[in-house]
Amino acid sequence: MTTDPVLLAHGLGGSSDLPVPYAYAMVGAAWALTFTFALVAFAWRRPRFDPDAPGHPLPTVLTTLVDARVTRWTVAAVALAFAVWVVLAGLWGPQTQANGLLGAFYVLLWVGLVALSLAFGPVWRLISPVRTVYLLLRRAVPERLGRPRLSYPESWGYRPAAVGLFAFVWLELASPNSASLPWVKSWLLVYVVVLLGGAWLCGQRWLARVDPFGVYSMAVSRLSPFRRSPTTRRIVIGNPFDHLPSLPVRPGVVAMLAVLLGSTAFDSYSSSPTWRNFADRLSRLAHGVPAALSSSILRTIGLLVFASVVALTFSLAARATGGVDRAQRRALPGQMAHSLIPIVVGYIFAHYLSYLVERGQQAVIALADPFGRGLNLLGLGHMHVAYVLSTHPPVLAGIKVACVVTGHITAVIAAHDKALRLLPAGHQLTGQLTMMLVMVGYTFTGLYLLFGG
Amino acid sequence: MTLRATLATASAAALICGLVACGGSPSKPPAAGVDVNVTIANGQVTPTNATLQARVHQQITLHVTSDATDELHVHSVPDHKFQVAAAPNQTFQFSVDVPGNVEVELHHLDRTIATIQVQP
Numbered sequence: 001m002t003t004d005p006v007l008l009a010h011g012l013g014g015s016s017d018l019p020v021p022y023a024y025a026m027v028g029a030a031w032a033l034t035f036t037f038a039l040v041a042f043a044w045r046r047p048r049f050d051p052d053a054p055g056h057p058l059p060t061v062l063t064t065l066v067d068a069r070v071t072r073w074t075v076a077a078v079a080l081a082f083a084v085w086v087v088l089a090g091l092w093g094p095q096t097q098a099n100g101l102l103g104a105f106y107v108l109l110w111v112g113l114v115a116l117s118l119a120f121g122p123v124w125r126l127i128s129p130v131r132t133v134y135l136l137l138r139r140a141v142p143e144r145l146g147r148p149r150l151s152y153p154e155s156w157g158y159r160p161a162a163v164g165l166f167a168f169v170w171l172e173l174a175s176p177n178s179a180s181l182p183w184v185k186s187w188l189l190v191y192v193v194v195l196l197g198g199a200w201l202c203g204q205r206w207l208a209r210v211d212p213f214g215v216y217s218m219a220v221s222r223l224s225p226f227r228r229s230p231t232t233r234r235i236v237i238g239n240p241f242d243h244l245p246s247l248p249v250r251p252g253v254v255a256m257l258a259v260l261l262g263s264t265a266f267d268s269y270s271s272s273p274t275w276r277n278f279a280d281r282l283s284r285l286a287h288g289v290p291a292a293l294s295s296s297i298l299r300t301i302g303l304l305v306f307a308s309v310v311a312l313t314f315s316l317a318a319r320a321t322g323g324v325d326r327a328q329r330r331a332l333p334g335q336m337a338h339s340l341i342p343i344v345v346g347y348i349f350a351h352y353l354s355y356l357v358e359r360g361q362q363a364v365i366a367l368a369d370p371f372g373r374g375l376n377l378l379g380l381g382h383m384h385v386a387y388v389l390s391t392h393p394p395v396l397a398g399i400k401v402a403c404v405v406t407g408h409i410t411a412v413i414a415a416h417d418k419a420l421r422l423l424p425a426g427h428q429l430t431g432q433l434t435m436m437l438v439m440v441g442y443t444f445t446g447l448y449l450l451f452g453g
Numbered sequence: 454m455t456l457r458a459t460l461a462t463a464s465a466a467a468l469i470c471g472l473v474a475c476g477g478s479p480s481k482p483p484a485a486g487v488d489v490n491v492t493i494a495n496g497q498v499t500p501t502n503a504t505l506q507a508r509v510h511q512q513i514t515l516h517v518t519s520d521a522t523d524e525l526h527v528h529s530v531p532d533h534k535f536q537v538a539a540a541p542n543q544t545f546q547f548s549v550d551v552p553g554n555v556e557v558e559l560h561h562l563d564r565t566i567a568t569i570q571v572q573p
Contacts, residue, residue: 015552018552276565
């Protein structure tokens with residue numbers, strides 16, 4: 001193993017998924033298109049989904065158990081111990097790409113968090129190591145020192161989180177070397193300092209608004225069937241379509257989702273021969289600049305363009321309706337933002353599922369021997385990665401297309417229902433048409449990129 | 454089960470079946486090994502960003518003629534690294550165990566020579 005930097009996709013070696021066969025992409029696209037227009041033409045004309053719907057309450061004992069101090073502190077402590085373990089591996093483990101920190105950071109955290117939040121709700125609030133450290137520090141220092149001094153500026157909304165998410169995808173997809181441990185460790189240091197410093201000034205609200213992973217987890221959890229009853233705070237199980245519109249509408253919410261969708265699309269696009277040939281041609285033109293730097297600058301621009309295109313098309317589509325005044329029109333993109341979540345989640349799963357399943361195993365195996373000294377925790381060190389998805393490309397391709405199409409269908413249903421609630425009578429059908437077209441555009445682009453660009 | 458739930462299940466099933474049925478097998482690469490001729494001269498490499506087809510466990514051979522030392526990285530499972538010398542007609546052989554898109558990169562020049570689509 002050499003220690004010189006190696007340019008790797010996602011900071012991890014190995015192969016990537018085979019492209020989805022043409023026929024799969026076509027069938028997926030046909031379903032998405034048919035469903036969308038069937039929905040606009042024939043579906044319900046009165047809003048059916050209600051964020052205040054009560055849901056089916058689960059036994060009280062579950063809520064009591066989940067809310068018990070001992071449960072919360074135990075889970076938080078386990079998560080904190082795991083995070084410390086990963087950081088120690090990064091600091092004193094082998095300084096190569098085999099280091100467990102990279103897999104934990106790029107796979108377990110970035111993709112695993114989506115799966116956890118989708119299944120159980122906004123788990124990051126519970127397991128966030130920085131939050132646990134903050135809570136412990138507040139207990140340790142005198143009340144006078146720990147009290148928040150300022151209130152979080154609400155006009156900032158989720159914008160800092162959108163910037164944080166962009167910083168993450170920049171490191172992964174556009175930095176000069178995503179597999180470099182010093183870069184990842186510096187990123188994490190800045191993350192911890194910004195969160196703890198802000199929380200010291202503004203209290204827990206800073207963590208809820210600024211932590212990119214917290215906001216990411218919160219947004220994805222809106223698709224989860226589990227939620228808190230809005231009135232009793234008990235844990236209920238209900239229709240995710242009732243849960244989706246409960247996404248808080250704050251400044252930056254569209255930008256945050258656009259970064260997630262745009263970066264995933266850019267990740268696909270940047271490995272296509274089209275982009276690579278383009279990038280090679282440009283770097284040949286820029287003679288004096290080192291190749292790593294010019295490619296990083298180009299990728300940064302690419303990422304920004306992809307995220308901006310998503311944000312811009314979505315905002316314009318949400319605004320394109322008649323019968324509303326200026327203030328209402330300006331509020332529309334935020335109020336429709338929740339309908340972007342299923343597209344984001346569907347595409348993230350389509351794109352990163354094999355990463356989560358296969359590189360996730362690799363990361364766990366690497367963490368069983370964090371310092372490269374033959375330590376074999378839980379007997380995991382001698383396990384081999386089971387390539388359950390990669391060895392069955394047709395199954396993987398089917399799952400990927402199904403994820404994208406399911407995400408699309410969920411999104412158009414959510415957008416249709418919200419349009420009925422928001423738009424004035426007489427404009428409900430025409431007012432949602434642009435949004436439907438834009439969503440079809442996202443899905444076609446997503447399928448095209450999975451097909452190989 | 455309500456009618457709506459039945460319809461939803463049926464359409465989901467039809468979607469999955471439709472996808473798997475239409476899968477078909479992609480065009481078969483030749484049974485013999487795959488050969489790639491790579492030339493590195495004056496800081497330029499040919500080919501770049503090529504797309505090739507191969508199968509799992511098939512012998513893939515890189516014939517390299519270079520005027521500079523470099524390092525070839527094959528991002529596959531298992532991965533391979535080859536030292537390229539400034540010499541003509543060097544041969545590097547490898548095979549891939551797990552299907553996927555395998556990138557063959559020239560490390561110092563920072564160029565992707567080819568992406569090999571390794572089918573099962």
